Amino acid sequence: MSEDVDILIVGSGPAGSVTARYAAESGASVMVLERRPQVGVPVRCGEFMPSNEEIMNMFPKLKDMESLFTIPDELHCLETVGIDLIDPDDRETMLEFNGYTTDRDRFDQYLASLASEAGAEFSMEHAFYGIKDGKAQTSKGEIGYKVLIGADGPGSRVAQSLGLEHNKNPYPAVTAQVKGDFEPYTQMFFGGIAPGAYGWIIPKDGRANVGVGFSPKFANASLSVYFDKFMDRHGFKAEGKTYGKYVPSEGPIPKTVSGNGMVVGDAAGQVISVNGGGIPLAMIAGRICGQVAAENVRSGASLENYETQWRDIMEQPLRLAAFNKKLADTFAFRSDASTKLCMRILGKRRMGNLIRCKRIFP
Ligand SMILES: Cc1cc2nc3c(=O)[nH]c(=O)nc-3n(C[C@H](O)[C@H](O)[C@H](O)COP(=O)(O)OP(=O)(O)OC[C@H]3O[C@@H](n4cnc5c(N)ncnc54)[C@H](O)[C@@H]3O)c2cc1C
Structure with a gap:
């Protein structure tokens, strides 16, 4: 394959498809390149919006x-009304959060x-390897482009090829x-069950998405040890396979544009550090990109x-979230003990601010 397109996008997650x-x-x-055979498969997400x-x-x-x-009703499995924060002693704080x-x-x-209807072409099982002489090197040959966009997730190869900084300390x-x-x-669930992050139960229709992340x-053990412990504690048995991935944990990378390239979504670190949420951010930045x-x-x-516009909307909340995560x-x-103490000191109102990327002090 050797062809030219105006805009070449690597990755068909929310960032890539909305950009496209x-x-x-x-x-x-x-053109969107996706190394997997099918968009969105396998699912490696808590699936909460x-x-x-x-x-x-x-x-x-x-x-x-x-x-x-505006997401069609059939893509809403369950409307949820709150987030229950549970400390290591099982003490609960329920936040209203729709x-x-x-x-x-x-x-x-x-x-x-939506991207296909607009005219974007998707090329599946097609991996991006790097850039040589201004052309993308891929598993199916060389592709020329005017603009290259990395929507290729937390370990972005496009960011690396463009000489941009990569996400530091991503969490599994x-x-x-x-x-x-x-x-x-x-x-x-916070504490030793998921050190430095949390375990989750996110309800769906007659099912739930459950998982664990950690820093x-x-x-002091592997992720699978923590995951098995979490599953045992709740008496859960996984339906089908379990899937893992990395989550950017330190907020946006310093620059998201280089020459005729840009990065978006997880590739740009556009993730809320305190809870790992990234779908809405990938979509907001994707539209601008x-x-x-x-x-x-x-x-x-x-x-x-692009850099100016997405930062105008998202940078301040994301920086606050990264700062709160460091705290x-x-x-x-x-x-x-320190997790319990801090959750008690913060209380419901401040933990609500934390989840919503707001200041917790004063
Ligand atoms: C376990 C887990 C739970 C999460 N839960 C939530 C949640 O409940 N709510 C929420 O908002 N966020 C959640 N997130 C974060 C969210 O999943 C991401 O922020 C979101 O997927 C980012 O979208 P993206 O398009 O930037 O990247 P991705 O969705 O990761 O898409 C990147 C795509 O690029 C492809 N790709 C990568 N490299 C190449 C290459 N070299 N060539 C071709 N294709 C390539 C990948 O196959 C992939 O399809 C969770 C993350 C994890 C890991």
Whole structure:
């Protein structure tokens, strides 16, 4: 294969598909490379989405959210009304927080279908390897492009090829599906069960997504040991395979544009450090990335507009979340006793602020 496209996007997750949709809608020729055989498969996610009101609360500068976040009803598995934070003594703090759970495979396929309808081409089982002489080197040959976009997840090869900084200290996390009836709220378990992060039960329809993430610097066993312990504690048996992946933990990388390349989503560290949520952020940044890329192709407008625009909406909340995560690492995650003490000192209101990327002090 040797062909040229206006915009070459690596990765068909939410960041890649949303970028592709908006770039194609703006008239550019767009190709998405995906190394997996099927979009969204396997699922490696907790599958929780905040409500549109909660997204606006976190990112008040976001405009025109309806066109981005109107997700069909059939992709809402269960509407959830709260988040229950559970300390190492099983003491609970229930936060009101509206959201819904989805099936990430169908969710990602829906976003990809919008991109296809807009004219983007998806090339599956097609891996990006690097850049040579200004062309992408891939498993199916060389591809020329005007703009290259890395939507290729936390260990982004595109970021590396563009000379951009990579995500530091990503956390491993593993997830599985279990059967059962669950109340319509997410449960997050803190302490030695998931050192430096949390274990979760996220209810779906007659099922739940369950999993564990941890910070390697606080852990003294492998992720599978923590995961098995978590499953045993709740008497869960996984339906099908369990899947793991890394989660960026330190907020956005310093620069997300280099020459004629950009990175978006997990590749750019656009993840809320305190809870690992990244789907809405990948979508917000993806829309900007696609529009800016198409404008660059059409009129030569600078790709730096992407950096400016996404940071205007998301940087401050993401920096606050990263700062709060550092506070938690320093004071809360040292032991079960310090986790309990900090959760009690923070109380419900401040923990609500923490989850929503707001200041916790004063
Ligand atoms: C266990 C776990 C639970 C999570 N739970 C939630 C949650 O409940 N809610 C939430 O909002 N966020 C959650 N997240 C975070 C969320 O999954 C990510 O932030 C989101 O998927 C980011 O989307 P993305 O498009 O940037 O990257 P991804 O979804 O990772 O997509 C990247 C794509 O790029 C492809 N790719 C990678 N390298 C190459 C290459 N060289 N060539 C071709 N293709 C390539 C990959 O196969 C993949 O399809 C969770 C993450 C984990 C790991």
